[in-house]
Amino acid sequence: AQSVTQLGSHVSVSEGALVLLRCNYSSSVPPYLFWYVQYPNQGLQLLLKYTSAATLVKGINGFEAEFKKSETSFHLTKPSAHMSDAAEYFCAVAYSSASKIIFGSGTRLSIRP
């Protein structure tokens, strides 16, 4: 069965520091992988998605993620954190482009001034 594991329910970084949010997937076939962001009291917004076209995926707001099959990972990074990045981040996996999406437990990102 497909699943994703997000390591760390809460990550805190200083403004301007590197952001690294970890996600590992479990899938018997190459999956579709996503990162979503949820700002307080708002819906979900897609940050980026991996669909096997390129292992390094660039998303919105300066975020990117790298698909590493050997490590079954899809970690999300941003070189320099901004206060506006404070939100909940969800890694997610799907079997195909139109199939159901399974979400990880989420990581709350806090930014210290």
Add this chain to the structure above:
Amino acid sequence: SAVISQKPSRDICQRGTSLTIQCQVDSQVTMMFWYRQQPGQSLTLIATANQGSEATYESGFVIDKFPISRPNLTFSTLTVSNMSPEDSSIYLCSADRGQNTEAFFGQGTRLTVV
């Protein structure tokens, strides 16, 4: 991108009653899904809303509790039946056109059962 509108955006309901949530997409989509997000938790898929046929429910969710309709390719409803305080959650509708497009989410319906 697709725009998804959910109504109501929030509601406070008495236990034992039912609430129907509407999800309207601004264009035809292949798939529609309903998720639940309990307080402080991640999203859990309730069911896939199938156009013209019965919804496909995930483990732990049943049609009697969460009846779903999808009369056409742009609209779906989720009913939360015989509510209890444990049903207090955010319910989100999602849509996907397929063909390598991403799933879009509505703003959610914040339900509080008292």
